[in-house]
Amino acid sequence: MAKLDSNAKTYTQTITADEMPFEAIEKQILSYEQEKSILLTLSDDITRVREKSDLITLFASRMKGFFYFKHTIVMLIDQAKGTYAPFLLDPVNSPIINHPGYPDLVKTTFSINAPVINEVIAADSPITFLLKEILHIPGLPSFININYECGIREMMITPLKSKMETIGFILVYSDRTDSFTNEFKAILKGIAPQLSSAVSNIITNDEINKNELTSEVLLSVSNEMVSVKNRSDLLNTINTGLKKLIDFTHNEMTVLDEGGDTYHVLLASPEINETSDYSEAISIPYSANDGIYSSVTNTDDTYLFDLRSLDLADAPLWLKLNYAAGAREMLIKVLPYNDVPKHKLILFAEKQNVFNDRALGIINSIASQLGTAVNNIAANEEILNKEKDTSFLLELSSSIAAVRTKTDLELVIYHALKKLSNIQVYVIRKMTDDGLGLSAYMFDQDMVLVDDPIYQELLHNNTDPKKGLTGRVMAGNQPVIIDVEKEYANGNRDIYIQLWRNNGIKKAYGVPLKVGNKALGLLWIVTDEINIVLVKSIGAQVSTAMSNIIANEKILALRKQLEIENSHLNEQINTIYNFSDIVGQGPEMQKVYGLMKRVAESNSTVLILGETGTGKELIARAIHHSSPRKSKIMIKVNCAALPANLIESELFGHEKGAFTGATDRRIGKFELANNSTIFLDEIGELPLELQVKLLRVIQEREFERVGGTTTIKVDVRIVAATNRNLENEVDEGKFRSDLFYRLNVFPIHLPSLRERQEDIIPLANYFLSRYGKLTGIRVNSFASKIITELQTYQWPGNVRELEHLVERSVLLSSDSVIREIDLPKPPTTKADEEIVMNRTLDDLERDYIVEVLKRCSGKIAGTGGAAQLLNIPSTTLHSKMKKLNITRGDYFGDDET
Numbered sequence: 001m002a003k004l005d006s007n008a009k010t011y012t013q014t015i016t017a018d019e020m021p022f023e024a025i026e027k028q029i030l031s032y033e034q035e036k037s038i039l040l041t042l043s044d045d046i047t048r049v050r051e052k053s054d055l056i057t058l059f060a061s062r063m064k065g066f067f068y069f070k071h072t073i074v075m076l077i078d079q080a081k082g083t084y085a086p087f088l089l090d091p092v093n094s095p096i097i098n099h100p101g102y103p104d105l106v107k108t109t110f111s112i113n114a115p116v117i118n119e120v121i122a123a124d125s126p127i128t129f130l131l132k133e134i135l136h137i138p139g140l141p142s143f144i145n146i147n148y149e150c151g152i153r154e155m156m157i158t159p160l161k162s163k164m165e166t167i168g169f170i171l172v173y174s175d176r177t178d179s180f181t182n183e184f185k186a187i188l189k190g191i192a193p194q195l196s197s198a199v200s201n202i203i204t205n206d207e208i209n210k211n212e213l214t215s216e217v218l219l220s221v222s223n224e225m226v227s228v229k230n231r232s233d234l235l236n237t238i239n240t241g242l243k244k245l246i247d248f249t250h251n252e253m254t255v256l257d258e259g260g261d262t263y264h265v266l267l268a269s270p271e272i273n274e275t276s277d278y279s280e281a282i283s284i285p286y287s288a289n290d291g292i293y294s295s296v297t298n299t300d301d302t303y304l305f306d307l308r309s310l311d312l313a314d315a316p317l318w319l320k321l322n323y324a325a326g327a328r329e330m331l332i333k334v335l336p337y338n339d340v341p342k343h344k345l346i347l348f349a350e351k352q353n354v355f356n357d358r359a360l361g362i363i364n365s366i367a368s369q370l371g372t373a374v375n376n377i378a379a380n381e382e383i384l385n386k387e388k389d390t391s392f393l394l395e396l397s398s399s400i401a402a403v404r405t406k407t408d409l410e411l412v413i414y415h416a417l418k419k420l421s422n423i424q425v426y427v428i429r430k431m432t433d434d435g436l437g438l439s440a441y442m443f444d445q446d447m448v449l450v451d452d453p454i455y456q457e458l459l460h461n462n463t464d465p466k467k468g469l470t471g472r473v474m475a476g477n478q479p480v481i482i483d484v485e486k487e488y489a490n491g492n493r494d495i496y497i498q499l500w501r502n503n504g505i506k507k508a509y510g511v512p513l514k515v516g517n518k519a520l521g522l523l524w525i526v527t528d529e530i531n532i533v534l535v536k537s538i539g540a541q542v543s544t545a546m547s548n549i550i551a552n553e554k555i556l557a558l559r560k561q562l563e564i565e566n567s568h569l570n571e572q573i574n575t576i577y578n579f580s581d582i583v584g585q586g587p588e589m590q591k592v593y594g595l596m597k598r599v600a601e602s603n604s605t606v607l608i609l610g611e612t613g614t615g616k617e618l619i620a621r622a623i624h625h626s627s628p629r630k631s632k633i634m635i636k637v638n639c640a641a642l643p644a645n646l647i648e649s650e651l652f653g654h655e656k657g658a659f660t661g662a663t664d665r666r667i668g669k670f671e672l673a674n675n676s677t678i679f680l681d682e683i684g685e686l687p688l689e690l691q692v693k694l695l696r697v698i699q700e701r702e703f704e705r706v707g708g709t710t711t712i713k714v715d716v717r718i719v720a721a722t723n724r725n726l727e728n729e730v731d732e733g734k735f736r737s738d739l740f741y742r743l744n745v746f747p748i749h750l751p752s753l754r755e756r757q758e759d760i761i762p763l764a765n766y767f768l769s770r771y772g773k774l775t776g777i778r779v780n781s782f783a784s785k786i787i788t789e790l791q792t793y794q795w796p797g798n799v800r801e802l803e804h805l806v807e808r809s810v811l812l813s814s815d816s817v818i819r820e821i822d823l824p825k826p827p828t829t830k831a832d833e834e835i836v837m838n839r840t841l842d843d844l845e846r847d848y849i850v851e852v853l854k855r856c857s858g859k860i861a862g863t864g865g866a867a868q869l870l871n872i873p874s875t876t877l878h879s880k881m882k883k884l885n886i887t888r889g890d891y892f893g894d895d896e897t
């Protein structure tokens with residue numbers, strides 16, 4: 001019999017034993033037997049089930065051998081929430097899996113108070129329903145309709161109980177209306193306790209597995225977190241680890257910026273990474289006062305947001321982006337930090353109820369570890385940033401040290417500041433020489449500001465170092481941070497504020513460039529965020545570079561001036577010493593000129609011989625200035641003028657520490673004369689031990705500095721001179737013969753003035769006009785008496801003596817004609833004459849020097865001294881006096897001694 005229970009609005013079937021015939025009873029006994037055997041095997045199998053999927057498969061395969069039905073599903077009740085949800089599905093047999101509502105259906109939770117289900121929950125036995133009969137009931141769970149749409153016509157629901165409480169139910173569906181026979185129902189009723197305990201086992205097993213997995217995952221996540229070095233890696237660790245436990249789609253982290261007014265977002269989501277807005281979302285600062293961020297503050301709480309219920313019109317971009325990518329639920333956990341929490345972890349889910357109690361428990365259990373990890377990362381970043389700053393400054397300072405010119409500095413600054421990617425603009429202004437203005441010195445050519453008319457104005461005009469923002473920066477020694485908007489709000493209309501504001505610049509740093517108290521300029525750096533210590537150090541480096549450049553520019557200017565002076569000097573030397581300055585047209589001098597011409601062009605060593613004052617040095621210079629080496633200065637060494645122990649160092653130089661007093665390395669005359677001529681005057685005075693060394697230079701053109709080991713090669717032309725008879729010196733063993741032969745390659749003998757009388761008057765006239773010009777005294781000629789005197793005098797001091805005599809006479813003359821001349825007295829008697837004629841050149845030179853010394857009252861050096869009158873260095877005079885054995889008694893007379 002079938003009846004419709006109108007109250008419950010369900011269709012049920014019941015049969016009683018009184019209504020059955022005997023065959024039916026026999027059949028029933030048989031079916032009881034069958035039922036018993038089915039129950040026995042099934043319950044035995046079912047109690048062993050541990051895996052979710054096995055239960056439905058087992059149930060379906062065993063039952064389908066005896067009864068007809070389509071598919072089965074087990075729903076599980078959550079008593080606390082008053083809901084139930086699909087627990088075990090049978091996708092293999094289910095006809096509804098292709099229904100468009102299916103994906104949502106399996107995720108949906110249904111209320112236990114809905115019709116049909118509330119009846120089942122209260123029942124003890126299976127209840128069957130003809131779907132057609134119940135479809136019209138309002139509030140019916142949606143899966144019933146969907147099943148109907150997919151051909152299901154009848155369903156049997158059996159409550160599953162554990163400890164007197166309904167924990168769920170098993171639904172069996174059929175596309176026919178006669179499938180659920182009494183036997184089927186009896187079997188299900190019989191098997192229900194085993195099914196219940198199997199479901200309980202599965203739940204417990206699930207729970208154990210979940211807990212094991214949770215501990216395992218949390219352990220590995222926390223292990224990984226220890227070694228994580230940056231936030232992105234941390235997010236990836238959370239992403240891969242926690243996804244094994246919680247069904248979220250991706251995570252993010254917000255990081256509070258320095259100052260606490262803004263925060264940035266870090267995303268860990270491959271899908272969102274691909275969207276074009278992603279890069280913007282992670283690069284922009286967000287206000288820490290936006291509704292979402294500011295509402296999440298407590299580290300003890302976990303904040304859950306249903307994104308569908310939020311008005312996202314004013315939401316930050318990162319949130320909009322996540323919503324657009326499918327996120328529907330969001331969980332935020334504030335990670336603990338020392339004082340103000342800086343990091344918030346955000347998880348997103350597309351499904352509902354992902355962030356259930358268990359998920360929250362998991363998040364909470366790792367929150368403090370996450371907090372430690374982000375703290376470590378922040379500390380690590382700080383160290384890295386400091387290291388980065390230090391290595392940046394080291395690099396900058398080593399590049400700055402090499403800066404010599406403005407162009408060098410431009411290159412260094414450009415490359416260095418560009419490395420700090422956050423710097424948008426830099427400008428260096430330089431203090432003008434009068435200290436009254438700052439002019440544009442250097443600026444970033446790439447920057448956008450260059451086209452701004454205000455910028456152009458700043459480029460072409462000086463700024464006042466005492467006024468406005470410039471004045472504020474220049475007044476101190478520290479960088480000044482300018483908040484453009486704040487300044488503007490306070491009424492500041494400085495030209496820089498206008499420029500920056502017009503160009504959307506928010507922050508600028510003004511650094512005074514000073515060395516000590518001296519202001520050199522000002523560096524402007526435009527950037528949103530930069531370490532102030534770094535800015536200060538950059539300023540110090542730039543100041544050093546600028547002061548180096550200024551010093552270098554001064555040195556360059558001085559060097560240029562010196563070069564000009566030098567070339568003038570060279571010109572002067574060139575004009576003073578040339579053949580035309582040599583007076584003498586007589587045949588003796590013509591011979592000399594002939595020899596000079598022949599030898600000048602070559603590199604040959606020249607030995608100039610002649611009495612003192614005959615013009616040996618003059619000839620040496622003339623040879624040099626007629627040679628290809630004339631562009632370089634001839635180097636002169638007076639071998640008689642130096643103490644013997646210093647000549648070597650004078651000629652060859654010495655290394656630092658070569659001997660006591662050698663505090664620095666010294667370059668010798670031979671090295672100086674490289675590519676030029678060295679004039680070795682008074683070569684006959686060179687000590688023997690040095691003669692060997694000189695010989696080596698002449699032969700090899702190489703030598704070593706005193707105390708040095710490096711051999712120095714030079715290209716030097718040697719011109720030597722002496723008033724000694726070197727052949728005699730060689731014979732007497734005072735001069736090395738090998739050196740003599742090396743020097744005597746091309747001897748030029750200068751005649752004494754006595755030997756070229758025809759040159760006396762031209763020379764006297766030459767000196768007269770020279771000293772007249774030099775002193776401004778107008779003396780034109782010599783009286784004829786004087787001319788005769790000059791021509792008859794013997795001139796032991798040769799041209800030098802004549803020169804001095806004319807000089808003295810010009811000075812003493814009160815007339816334009818020289819009428820008096822102070823010649824040493826000629827011998828008056830025959831005997832005297834004989835005495836003179838019998839005397840050697842040395843005797844004559846001795847007398848002459850003694851006479852000059854007497855006239856100078858014994859004064860040797862300085863103005864009016866004998867050396868000046870003789871036109872020889874005082875050292876030479878000393879050595880001559882020593883050689884000729886002239887003592888004080890000789891020129892001071894008896895009264896003085």
Ligand SMILES: Nc1ncnc2c1ncn2[C@@H]1O[C@H](COP(=O)(O)OP(=O)(O)OP(=O)(O)O)[C@@H](O)[C@H]1O
Pocket residue numbers: 581582583584610611612613614615616617618619681722723763799800803871872
């Ligand atoms: N032919 C000349 N024409 C013009 N001036 C001359 C001539 N010869 C020598 N003098 C001048 O006489 C002076 C002495 O000449 P110089 O120093 O060249 O002689 P010296 O032979 O090298 O002397 P000493 O052997 O003493 O070193 C110099 O002022 C030089 O200019």
